[in-house]
Amino acid sequence: MRTFLLLFGALSAFAQSYEDRTRQALDQLLARKYDTFYAEFSPKMKSAISLETYTGVMNQIVSLGAPQSIGAASTAKVGESTVVVITVRWAPASLDFQVTWNKDGQIEGTYWRPAAAPAPPWQSPGYVRADAIASVELTVGDDAWKLPATLTIPKGNGPFPALVLVHGSGPNDRDETVGGAKVFRDLAEGLSSRGIAVLRYVKRSRQYPNECAADPDFTMNRETVEDAVRAAALVRKQPRIDPAAVYVLGHSQGGYLAPRIMRRDPKLAGFIVMAGNVRTLGELIVEQDEYFASLAGPLTAETQAKLEAVRRDPYAGLNLPPRYLADLKDYHPDAEAKAIDMPMLILQGGRDFQVSMKDFDLWKTALAGRKNVAFRSYPQLNHLFIVGEGRPSPAEYEKPGHVAETVIDDIAKWVRR
Numbered sequence: 001m002r003t004f005l006l007l008f009g010a011l012s013a014f015a016q017s018y019e020d021r022t023r024q025a026l027d028q029l030l031a032r033k034y035d036t037f038y039a040e041f042s043p044k045m046k047s048a049i050s051l052e053t054y055t056g057v058m059n060q061i062v063s064l065g066a067p068q069s070i071g072a073a074s075t076a077k078v079g080e081s082t083v084v085v086i087t088v089r090w091a092p093a094s095l096d097f098q099v100t101w102n103k104d105g106q107i108e109g110t111y112w113r114p115a116a117a118p119a120p121p122w123q124s125p126g127y128v129r130a131d132a133i134a135s136v137e138l139t140v141g142d143d144a145w146k147l148p149a150t151l152t153i154p155k156g157n158g159p160f161p162a163l164v165l166v167h168g169s170g171p172n173d174r175d176e177t178v179g180g181a182k183v184f185r186d187l188a189e190g191l192s193s194r195g196i197a198v199l200r201y202v203k204r205s206r207q208y209p210n211e212c213a214a215d216p217d218f219t220m221n222r223e224t225v226e227d228a229v230r231a232a233a234l235v236r237k238q239p240r241i242d243p244a245a246v247y248v249l250g251h252s253q254g255g256y257l258a259p260r261i262m263r264r265d266p267k268l269a270g271f272i273v274m275a276g277n278v279r280t281l282g283e284l285i286v287e288q289d290e291y292f293a294s295l296a297g298p299l300t301a302e303t304q305a306k307l308e309a310v311r312r313d314p315y316a317g318l319n320l321p322p323r324y325l326a327d328l329k330d331y332h333p334d335a336e337a338k339a340i341d342m343p344m345l346i347l348q349g350g351r352d353f354q355v356s357m358k359d360f361d362l363w364k365t366a367l368a369g370r371k372n373v374a375f376r377s378y379p380q381l382n383h384l385f386i387v388g389e390g391r392p393s394p395a396e397y398e399k400p401g402h403v404a405e406t407v408i409d410d411i412a413k414w415v416r417r
Contacts, residue, residue: 019073022084022099025107026070029097034058042106048213056316059306060289061112063296064090081108087115092295093394109213113170114179114397125186125402129193136238140201140231145208147227149201150174151238152188158240161247161269161415162197163187164231166224166261168252168275171206176251180400181384183251190408196415199235201227219327224257229264236267245269247415250276252355252383258344259336270343270372272411275383277355278334278362284355285314291353295393334366343372345414347407349381351392376410 028036038051071087080103085096093114100109124130132155140147154160165184167176176184188198204227205212212218228248236243247270250258255276262271277284289310293303309316315325337344344367348360360377367373380387386401 018082018084018099018101019075021101022073022086022097023070025099026086026088026097029058030062030067032058032062037107040107042102042104042108045107045109053316056309057318061095063303063306064092083109089115091395092292094398109209114394122182124189125405127193127405127408128186128189130189133189133192138199138234138238140227140234144211145204145227147201147204147207148174149199149231149234150188151197151199151235152192153197153238153240154192154195156240159242159245160195160197160240161245162199162235162238162241163191163272163411163415164228164235164246164248165198165200166228166248166250166254166257167203168254170203171209172203173206174200174202176200178384179397181386181397181402183384183403186403187249187408187411190403190405191412191415194408194412196412197235197238197241199231201231203227216321217323218321219324220253220257221260221327224254225260225264228254228257228261232265232268243267245415247272249274249411252276256333259333259340260331262340262342263336266342268342270345270415272345272347272414273363274347274385274407275349275352275355276333276346276359276363278332278359278366281328282314285318286311287356288354289314292394295391334362337363338366341372344370344374345411346373346375347385347410348375348377349383349385350377350379351381351388352383353392354383374414376407378404378407380404381407 025037025040034055035051038054067088067090069089073084073086075082075084082101083098085098087094087096095112096115097112098110099107102108133152134155136151136153138149138151140149165187174184175182184200188200191198205223212223215222232246232248235241235246246268248261248268249272250261251274255273258271258273258276262268290307293299293307346360346363348357350357357377364375378385380389381404382388382392382396384397384401385403385407387404388396
């Protein structure tokens with residue numbers, strides 16, 4: 001969600017005075033005094049993003065109105081840097097404001113992300129058979145980009161079919177935690193309970209935020225595709241796994257990149273797309289911003305003007321490297337998927353306001369008549385494939401929830417087909 005994804009993140013760390021400075025910075029931003037906050041950026045940050053661009057990004061956050069509450073600051077230490085996080089809650093959404101300070105007291109990273117919802121201790125959904133599964137800790141890759149991973153596998157001799165899970169946008173953990181949901185943990189434990197091994201891993205942009213932000217050649221290939229291919233190769237080597245029955249499941253951005261992953265790894269047995277977009281990132285940005293604006297009620301002249309600016313240049317506030325955008329310019333996942341003769345399962349939630357049924361219909365049009373492609377849609381499910389009702393909004397992501405059991409069953413049946 002564009003409203004939630006903002007700028008560089010650089011994990012960093014501790015010093016009491018930085019808590020006060022971060023709270024002052026937050027007050028400045030909420031008062032639209034962006035130039036005061038921007039003045040504290042390090043030279044590297046200023047070269048990466050202009051005040052004008054940062055102002056455009058921040059206007060999206062401030063347009064949420066006056067916060068309902070602002071939490072206490074928390075800090076953590078990594079190397080010589082300091083990260084401070086403050087949770088800000090509005091009616092439609094709760095976001096964590098994160099600022100990273102370097103050893104010289106300058107801002108070297110700042111972004112907003114969905115806040116973790118206050119929730120009771122995690123409980124696996126009822127469809128998980130904890131006594132029938134086990135977990136093995138692994139590492140994807142052995143180079144500078146190696147990633148922590150967990151293989152959840154059924155108990156027994158096997159050999160078992162296996163799935164590799166590929167994240168949506170943003171710096172996701174291995175569970176793909178979003179608010180009160182852990183989408184990938186539900187998938188891993190639910191599918192392993194049904195005889196299918198599942199590998200999930202920490203996304204590169206979460207494990208190495210500074211390195212990714214500093215890489216001028218950073219693209220979706222580096223962010224996602226390379227690691228998905230490496231993860232599939234790792235799974236094939238594991239005991240009790242059928243190497244000829246390794247599949248990949250991509251959620252959201254991971255589904256969007258399905259054709260690239262399939263081309264890079266022709267050994268895959270098939271691919272599952274969960275809420276993967278077909279339309280461009282720019283088209284989704286415009287549609288999402290229009291939807292968010294509609295949630296706030298009648299459009300004001302100021303909101304209309306902001307939407308017009310987004311329509312003219314939807315990428316203006318994202319601060320993505322030029323190579324990142326250029327890499328996607330002529331990428332059309334539906335056309336590329338059509339040229340790849342690999343089994344596919346396309347899944348879509350009917351209440352999804354991030355990747356809508358428009359994209360599902362585009363997949364169906366492109367892959368119509370293919371006997372090795374199946375389609376499933378779920379009218380009551382949102383972007384996280386969790387049941388909901390009424391008009392969907394970001395606020396429902398904060399509530400604890402689980403991937404619907406019917407989705408788990410449909411995936412398991414398709415893999416065992």
